Amino acid sequence: TLTQSTRPQRLLNAVQKNATRGDPRSVVKAIDDFCRHKEWAMNVGDEKGCILDSVVSEINPAAVLELGTYCGYSTVRIARLLPPHAKLITLEFNPDFAAIARQVIAWAGLEEKVQLVEGASGDWIPKMKEQFGITTFDLVFLDHWKDRYLPDTKLMEECGLLRKGSVLLADNVICPGTPDYLEYIRSSPRYESRYFKSHLEYTKVEDGLEKSVFKG
Numbered sequence: 301t302l303t304q305s306t307r308p309q310r311l312l313n314a315v316q317k318n319a320t321r322g323d324p325r326s327v328v329k330a331i332d333d334f335c336r337h338k339e340w341a342m343n344v345g346d347e348k349g350c351i352l353d354s355v356v357s358e359i360n361p362a363a364v365l366e367l368g369t370y371c372g373y374s375t376v377r378i379a380r381l382l383p384p385h386a387k388l389i390t391l392e393f394n395p396d397f398a399a400i401a402r403q404v405i406a407w408a409g410l411e412e413k414v415q416l417v418e419g420a421s422g423d424w425i426p427k428m429k430e431q432f433g434i435t436t437f438d439l440v441f442l443d444h445w446k447d448r449y450l451p452d453t454k455l456m457e458e459c460g461l462l463r464k465g466s467v468l469l470a471d472n473v474i475c476p477g478t479p480d481y482l483e484y485i486r487s488s489p490r491y492e493s494r495y496f497k498s499h500l501e502y503t504k505v506e507d508g509l510e511k512s513v514f515k516g
């Protein structure tokens with residue numbers, strides 16, 4: 301019987317068909333082409349992706365946490381810019397998406413830099429230190445369920461995973477929107493925040509990234 305493919309499976313097929321193994325840039329391009337011309341998907345995309353690239357390059361992080369892997373687009377975008385020995389831990393709740401993301405990350409040749417963990421952020425954040433030998437994260441990219449941004453940020457604070465200078469970069473603060481997170485992070489004296497205006501991936505709808513530096 302013909303198995304119904306899912307959008308993530310069709311996205312992976314597009315990567316395997318159009319991208320060169322071991323070439324992260326071509327994997328990013330293949331996904332953007334697929335999402336712009338074939339099927340929209342909730343990757344951070346090329347426009348916001350350039351802002352993400354500039355923040356990653358500016359920080360040159362040794363330890364990165366990504367919340368919400370989905371198909372691994374932003375995982376590849378970030379990991380391709382990391383210095384040698386740097387580590388990116390990415391949390392994905394949905395096992396089907398995690399399975400696709402692992403193959404996308406492998407196609408890009410970035411398995412060494414990426415640790416994909418299946419499970420809920422709320423369960424795993426308290427285990428980061430003991431399980432992965434993490435002291436603090438230099439950069440956290442928030443792109444998972446929008447109602448988890450705020451509780452997970454408070455959890456990272458409580459677990460001592462942020463240090464003076466740690467950067468939180470949050471996707472979708474306008475669309476779909478994360479009002480409680482924005483209110484908290486912009487009014488807290490413990491963060492210095494800045495909004496990078498952009499558009500929802502592959503559309504003309506306004507969206508943006510909120511970059512927040514933890515003051516310790």
Ligand SMILES: Nc1ncnc2c1ncn2[C@@H]1O[C@H](Cn2cc(CNC(=O)c3cc([N+](=O)[O-])cc(O)c3O)nn2)[C@@H](O)[C@H]1O
Nearest residue numbers: 342368369370391392393394397419420421443444445448
């Ligand atoms: N607590 C969690 N822990 C670990 N993974 C999680 C958690 N919540 C969601 N995820 C995973 O993120 C992946 C992707 N995802 C992201 C979202 C939330 N993001 C969006 O809903 C979104 C929606 C739009 N949109 O609707 O236009 C645009 C975007 O850029 C988005 O990130 N929901 N699932 C999914 O595989 C899910 O299992």
Ligand SMILES: [Mg+2]
Nearest residue numbers: 344443471472
């Ligand atoms: Mg997003």
